[in-house]
Amino acid sequence: MRMLGLTSIVLAAGLALGAPVHAQNSTAPAADAQQAAAPAAAPAPAPAAAPTQAAVADPTLDAAGKPLLTPSKTIGQPQDGLYGLQDQVTPNGREAHWFHNWILVPLITIISIFVLILLIWVIIRYRRSANPTPSRTSHNTIIEIVWTLAPVLILIAIAVPSIRLLAAQFKPAPDNAVTLKAIGNQWFWSYEYPDHGDIKLTANMLKEQTEVAAGQRYRTDADGPRLLAADTRVVLPVGVPIRLVTTAQDVIHSWAVPAFWIKLDAVPGRLNETSFIIEKPGLYFGQCSELCGARHAYMPIAVEAVSPEIFARWVASKGGKMPSKGAAPQSTTAAGNDATDETSNAAEAGPVVNATAAPAVTNEPATQNPAGLGQTGN
Ligand SMILES: [Cu+2]
Numbered sequence: 001m002r003m004l005g006l007t008s009i010v011l012a013a014g015l016a017l018g019a020p021v022h023a024q025n026s027t028a029p030a031a032d033a034q035q036a037a038a039p040a041a042a043p044a045p046a047p048a049a050a051p052t053q054a055a056v057a058d059p060t061l062d063a064a065g066k067p068l069l070t071p072s073k074t075i076g077q078p079q080d081g082l083y084g085l086q087d088q089v090t091p092n093g094r095e096a097h098w099f100h101n102w103i104l105v106p107l108i109t110i111i112s113i114f115v116l117i118l119l120i121w122v123i124i125r126y127r128r129s130a131n132p133t134p135s136r137t138s139h140n141t142i143i144e145i146v147w148t149l150a151p152v153l154i155l156i157a158i159a160v161p162s163i164r165l166l167a168a169q170f171k172p173a174p175d176n177a178v179t180l181k182a183i184g185n186q187w188f189w190s191y192e193y194p195d196h197g198d199i200k201l202t203a204n205m206l207k208e209q210t211e212v213a214a215g216q217r218y219r220t221d222a223d224g225p226r227l228l229a230a231d232t233r234v235v236l237p238v239g240v241p242i243r244l245v246t247t248a249q250d251v252i253h254s255w256a257v258p259a260f261w262i263k264l265d266a267v268p269g270r271l272n273e274t275s276f277i278i279e280k281p282g283l284y285f286g287q288c289s290e291l292c293g294a295r296h297a298y299m300p301i302a303v304e305a306v307s308p309e310i311f312a313r314w315v316a317s318k319g320g321k322m323p324s325k326g327a328a329p330q331s332t333t334a335a336g337n338d339a340t341d342e343t344s345n346a347a348e349a350g351p352v353v354n355a356t357a358a359p360a361v362t363n364e365p366a367t368q369n370p371a372g373l374g375q376t377g378n
Pocket residue numbers: 184185252253254288289290291292296299
């Protein structure tokens with residue numbers, strides 16, 4: 001994660017040079033201007049589910065188009081009084097959670113208490129009245145060896161699990177992974193499933209009842225917590241490696257879901273990649289985690305993790321299709337450029353910054369999403 005942050009800084013510097021060109025190339029200036037003029041009206045009303053290609057019903061929605069899965073109070077979202085990290089539902093997240101709880105916090109506590117005790121001891125035992133003639137000792141071989149070796153051993157003890165975790169986070173997804181492409185926009189997320197046909201989703205934050213006009217959809221507790229509930233949920237299978245690819249249309253965003261131990265910058269003109277496996281079905285919430293403008297706080301992420309069978313039905317309900325078994329998932333109907341990029345990315349180690357991608361490659365699909373027009377995917 002730290003390395004990704006560094007990469008982002010470098011990329012941001014490069015992007016600053018290219019930004020004016022990008023602004024001119026924007027294919028939706030009218031929509032942008034509209035949004036800027038009336039930011040409060042940005043997320044369009046979510047129409048009741050109108051499945052146009054509805055050969056298969058969306059298995060995540062009921063007959064009235066309402067989401068079937070309601071959020072858990074104890075997993076996938078912030079909790080009142082929770083001290084520490086959210087419960088983790090990915091292997092990397094569990095390891096990181098363990099590392100934090102059983103290595104880092106105990107070490108920090110022990111070292112802090114040890115130093116505090118030394119300080120108190122020195123202050124009391126060696127104060128002027130108790131120790132009028134101070135020792136003039138300036139060297140002590142044994143203690144010097146101890147205070148050199150002890151920190152070295154502590155650092156090694158931290159480094160081993162730390163580097164193991166870092167390597168696990170940078171491990172590329174296997175060939176059978178499900179690819180989710182998350183595109184940051186000011187200020188909403190759009191999504192594509194390049195291995196599953198032409199599925200495109202747009203997710204806007206659900207507003208409160210008092211904030212919407214009569215008849216518009218508003219948030220209920222069945223959707224999720226305030227500021228975290230989205231009108232469209234990202235549906236992903238459990239137990240299957242997910243290849244997350246991020247990019248952005250306008251400025252740098254960051255796709256982050258705490259329960260997955262995932263935070264990946266979304267940079268215009270670039271693809272970032274990481275992978276994870278969701279171990280438990282459920283509803284998980286996250287937010288954009290890179291300051292991206294006035295409505296940065298209002299572009300939530302809602303992920304619904306379902307069984308692979310339900311995922312396949314959901315893909316069918318969206319008019320997509322599952323990649324044929326045996327063959328590595330290849331992008332079939334998504335933009336050809338993207339397909340080649342992902343293939344080459346998969347062969348490299350680590351989350352890949354695609355240095356060869358011209359802005360047009362990643363911006364092409366992103367700019368097709370009408371800014372703020374929610375639910376185009378439905
Ligand atoms: Cu953002």
